[in-house]
Amino acid sequence: MDIEIPADVSLRPMTKKDVKAVGKILAAQNKEEAEEAVAYYKKNLIGQYVMTKGRKIAGVAGFEAIRDTDRSFWLTWSGIDGQYGGNGINSGILLELVKRELQQEGARKVFVNLSTQDPVLGGSGRRFGGAEQPYLDFGFKIEIRQKGYYTANEDVMVLGMQMTEEHHEVNKAFIDAEVHVNNDEKGLRILDYDEIEETDDAYFVDWEYVGGIGDNESKVREVLSEISGFGGRVAFVGVPSDAAGVIEIFKAAGFVEEGRVSDLIANGLDEVRLRYNIGSKHVYI
DSSP: OOOOTTTEEEEOOGGGHOOOOOOOOHHTTOOOHHHHHHHHHOOOTTEEEEEEEEEEEEEEEEEEOOSOOOOOOOOOOOOTTTTTTTTTTTTHHHHHHHHHHHHHTTOOOOEEETTTTTTTTTSOOOOOOOOOOOHHHEEEEEEEEEEEEETTTTTEEEEEOSSSOTTTTOEEEEEEESSGSSSSGGEEEEEEEEEOOTTSSSEEEEEOOOOOOOOHHHHHHHHHHHHHHTTEOOOOEEEEOOOOOHHHHHHOOOOOEEEEEEEEEEETTEEEEEEEEEEEOOOOO
């Protein structure tokens, strides 16, 4: 969908001088996320933008490439200054401007993580819940909803939107690259685990492929035991959909498949999301 952009509204790269004003816009939505965003901006402004109305900063948005994928991107922090939201500038305008920048980058598909307690982009005041609606209206689709991700009562939703007409075409050059050759025959090595930022005791497990025999389900269980010792309540892992052997090892250790993020890695190559609930007191339905 194409949205008409007012003549005095545009998107430009964020500069260090913009960070303070951007932080205030984001803090009006969520103070903790604003602090995280500002810390990120102080290190890296690549792919980060401000929306201006005349000479005034009216909003913020950005994106970053997802490594080891065929032109997939995550949206980063987005927000609209309260004095402009509903006053000639809405979420559709901001998303349309970002979409045009992503098209310049050659993006194939774009994704966004949303909390079920996020404020609505461009909404009046801090109205929580329904944060996905502006994105759905723009053309995003819900890929997966993972229960109890941020806290026991706060879920994450991953939304995705195709950026090109080639979504039925497989990029053979990418699939044939070394990292995606014979993945169903490779083993895994656990690299690390860590608590996920902005969550309450949720952990992710980081791993890599190895040729031949690697770690088995016993090693995965050892990692889960260590996470439990740190007070973890849930562990998550993502695996390419063509890595059947790796998926089976995690499942043998007790992980269950929650769903998939379609075409995240490439057209026809999804990311399978698995979880392991630690202890019996946390029930997610």
